[in-house]
Amino acid sequence: MPAPLTDQRPRRRAGQLQYWLSVAVFALATIGVFYANPPLLRSLRALAFDAYQRLSPAKPLPNSPIRVVTIDEASLAHLGQWPWPRSIMAQLNTKLAQAGASAIVYDVLFSEADRTSPEQVLQELSSDRQAGLRRLIQDWQTHDTQFADSLAHSPSVLAASFQNQTQGGAFPLKAGLALAGDNPAPLLPSFLGVSSNLAAFNDAAQGIGFVNWLPDNDQIVRRVPLFARQGDVIAPSLALEALRIAVGASTYVVRSANAQGAQAFGAHTGMNDVRVGPATIPTDGDGQIWVHFRYATPDEDIPAWRILSGAIDPAQLRGTIVLIGASAPGLLDLRATPLDPSIPGVDVHEQVLEQMLGGHYLKRPDFAPAVELLAALLSILMLAFAAPKVAAAINAGIGLVMVAAICGAGVLLFINAGYLFDPVFPSACAFIFSASSATYLYRQTEHQRAEIRRAFSQYVSPAIVHELQAHPERLKLGGEVRELTVFVCDIRSFTTIAEGLSAEQLTRFINSFLSPLTDIIIENQGTIDKYMGDAIMAFWNAPADDPRHALHACTASLEIMRRMRILNEAWRAEAQAAGRPFNDVAIGIGLNSGECCVGNLGSDRRFDYSAIGDTVNITARLESLTKAHKLTLLVGEDTARQAPELPFLEIDLVRLKGRTAPSHVFTLLVDPMPEDAWRAFTSAHANFLGAYRGARWDDADAALLALRPLAPPLLERLYANYAARIVRLRAATPENWDGVYELEEK
Numbered sequence: 001m002p003a004p005l006t007d008q009r010p011r012r013r014a015g016q017l018q019y020w021l022s023v024a025v026f027a028l029a030t031i032g033v034f035y036a037n038p039p040l041l042r043s044l045r046a047l048a049f050d051a052y053q054r055l056s057p058a059k060p061l062p063n064s065p066i067r068v069v070t071i072d073e074a075s076l077a078h079l080g081q082w083p084w085p086r087s088i089m090a091q092l093n094t095k096l097a098q099a100g101a102s103a104i105v106y107d108v109l110f111s112e113a114d115r116t117s118p119e120q121v122l123q124e125l126s127s128d129r130q131a132g133l134r135r136l137i138q139d140w141q142t143h144d145t146q147f148a149d150s151l152a153h154s155p156s157v158l159a160a161s162f163q164n165q166t167q168g169g170a171f172p173l174k175a176g177l178a179l180a181g182d183n184p185a186p187l188l189p190s191f192l193g194v195s196s197n198l199a200a201f202n203d204a205a206q207g208i209g210f211v212n213w214l215p216d217n218d219q220i221v222r223r224v225p226l227f228a229r230q231g232d233v234i235a236p237s238l239a240l241e242a243l244r245i246a247v248g249a250s251t252y253v254v255r256s257a258n259a260q261g262a263q264a265f266g267a268h269t270g271m272n273d274v275r276v277g278p279a280t281i282p283t284d285g286d287g288q289i290w291v292h293f294r295y296a297t298p299d300e301d302i303p304a305w306r307i308l309s310g311a312i313d314p315a316q317l318r319g320t321i322v323l324i325g326a327s328a329p330g331l332l333d334l335r336a337t338p339l340d341p342s343i344p345g346v347d348v349h350e351q352v353l354e355q356m357l358g359g360h361y362l363k364r365p366d367f368a369p370a371v372e373l374l375a376a377l378l379s380i381l382m383l384a385f386a387a388p389k390v391a392a393a394i395n396a397g398i399g400l401v402m403v404a405a406i407c408g409a410g411v412l413l414f415i416n417a418g419y420l421f422d423p424v425f426p427s428a429c430a431f432i433f434s435a436s437s438a439t440y441l442y443r444q445t446e447h448q449r450a451e452i453r454r455a456f457s458q459y460v461s462p463a464i465v466h467e468l469q470a471h472p473e474r475l476k477l478g479g480e481v482r483e484l485t486v487f488v489c490d491i492r493s494f495t496t497i498a499e500g501l502s503a504e505q506l507t508r509f510i511n512s513f514l515s516p517l518t519d520i521i522i523e524n525q526g527t528i529d530k531y532m533g534d535a536i537m538a539f540w541n542a543p544a545d546d547p548r549h550a551l552h553a554c555t556a557s558l559e560i561m562r563r564m565r566i567l568n569e570a571w572r573a574e575a576q577a578a579g580r581p582f583n584d585v586a587i588g589i590g591l592n593s594g595e596c597c598v599g600n601l602g603s604d605r606r607f608d609y610s611a612i613g614d615t616v617n618i619t620a621r622l623e624s625l626t627k628a629h630k631l632t633l634l635v636g637e638d639t640a641r642q643a644p645e646l647p648f649l650e651i652d653l654v655r656l657k658g659r660t661a662p663s664h665v666f667t668l669l670v671d672p673m674p675e676d677a678w679r680a681f682t683s684a685h686a687n688f689l690g691a692y693r694g695a696r697w698d699d700a701d702a703a704l705l706a707l708r709p710l711a712p713p714l715l716e717r718l719y720a721n722y723a724a725r726i727v728r729l730r731a732a733t734p735e736n737w738d739g740v741y742e743l744e745e746k
Helices: 008-036 039-055 073-079 086-098 118-122 127-137 143-152 199-204 238-247 304-309 345-358 368-389 392-417 424-456 462-470 494-499 503-523 549-578 614-629 637-642 675-693 697-707 713-732
Strands: 066-071 103-106 156-163 176-180 193-195 207-210 223-225 227-230 233-236 251-256 271-276 279-282 288-290 321-326 480-491 527-532 535-540 587-602 606-612 633-636 649-655 663-667
Touching (some): 008 368, 008 424, 039 392, 039 424, 066 304, 207 233, 207 238, 238 279, 238 321, 279 345, 321 345, 368 424, 392 424, 480 494, 480 549, 480 614, 503 527, 503 535, 527 606, 535 549, 549 587, 549 633, 549 637, 587 637, 614 633, 614 663, 614 713, 649 675, 697 713
Parallel strands (some): 103 156, 103 321, 587 633
Antiparallel strands (some): 156 193, 223 288, 251 271, 271 279, 480 535, 587 606, 633 663, 649 663
């Protein structure tokens, strides 16, 4: 029998507990990684948001009131190298103001005096020449003065740049700031110093905003700050100042956490939004906005030299916000965005202003991280429930579908509502958990397969072991009802044999008997059920399917009968060598087919893979009946019917103990007969059975007399048994004789 298997339920429960503990540990690790927010996770999240933008870039603002005037290569060729004289900048500013621009915004710092101004040029001349020329230019305005005057008479906005070192004094604020709710300063980007313009320019300008970016580690601009601070001073960005000047506002109204209408539930979450005139701009808690970029359109920018030359119709500039910045590569004001590897910084300001004017914002709400963590945990939980119940390939498919669903949901939310939800973290968690659970369950399956190999490799064929490894569920506890062909084999007169052998000799004898029989059964796809001292029980068609189980069981029985001849020769030689007598060992084999309950049967603590049922009982009685019929093999009629290709010989019609209906029993001849002899023999045998069952005793005696010379020697004792039975029946003259032999023994 297969090695006894201990009750799998405690082991299964322990395995399930271990599995769910592993799931809990994975979930806790997921939460830990989420809150640690490592650089790799931030980078992957940023790349996912970039992919959103490439899938659905922003559309250009219809009838955009923003113009970009560039200091490009062509303008440098027309007007000379940068920096240009401030007199030229004054002309440019004046022309834009005269054209009716609503804001003239410089993405350029003017932190040093103009060296091309006449009074500056004098510093390079000798003393005597300085004296003569100073009288000549004493009534001339300096270039810086010209530019400052132009700035003072126009809606101008200058740039400043924060520094992380103490320098430049305080930021030159131009606008007021009204706060509602918590002070947002602690969460804003903080700097120590500032680089600004000449004091005359700062005083003359209508607005001043910082131009600092806060790019990610890959130096790609995805968010821009609208506010930053230097100490206690909260300053606006250049784009925000441009909007303020354009709409004629003097003050920013900043609403932060816990302001009226702001939902922070008592938490200090920073800034919520800022109001500039009629525009309300939602921000992150740190005062930044996510920019929904479009592809840059450098062909729409206006070269500065064309403004100065009058080549541009002033009507194109009336009521617009004009941004002035460098686009020439040598001026090093280029930025990377999710859509463009390199665009002028002034174009980024343009797209920020377009977003504020259009009112279409990307949203990364405060609850987004919680939703992402929840999605990750739900994905893990769903996969955890599914993994033990489905095949590894299906589990992998579920994981891929889940990843696709998470990514698809993120894309749809971005396209339809502008939400930035991170698909990377929940997808990565789902993928890693799916792979981990598959690995874990694979190891569990391999362990289970090893257990199956251990339990069955000595009792079933390698092909069946392979089948059980592929489908271990067929070994379910409690068994299943299926049709089997059952085999029972026993040694005749075993007690007499055992009496003549020592314990060691008896053990060696039993092993030499059971080992070759086991090999034959396994080679013919059978399963060993159990060894019962000198007896062996086996069955076919479980645990693996065997559509030809009856044929294979019969074939194995014939091979065993042939092998017994070889074994008897070996045992005889061994006995002769030991100087002890020896009689050939005889066996009885019963075969029968029918439904049985087969599976892991036994107690709660220990069970075997075995078969039980009426079919097993009948098989045992057929094996016992071989003694009465003086035959080695008796086969039930169900088995004979399922193997029509074999030459079965009907032996008797018997009523087994405990059964009402009679059963036809058959045998197989171990040595085949020539075809002509077989036909003559079976015809005579059928003639005899007909007379016997018809109670025609004289005809039966005559038929038996004619039959016995045709029969193989192995059937001689059977026919002698029949002759004796006829004598008893003739003397008893039974009434209602139906030809059925009543078996009183089990």
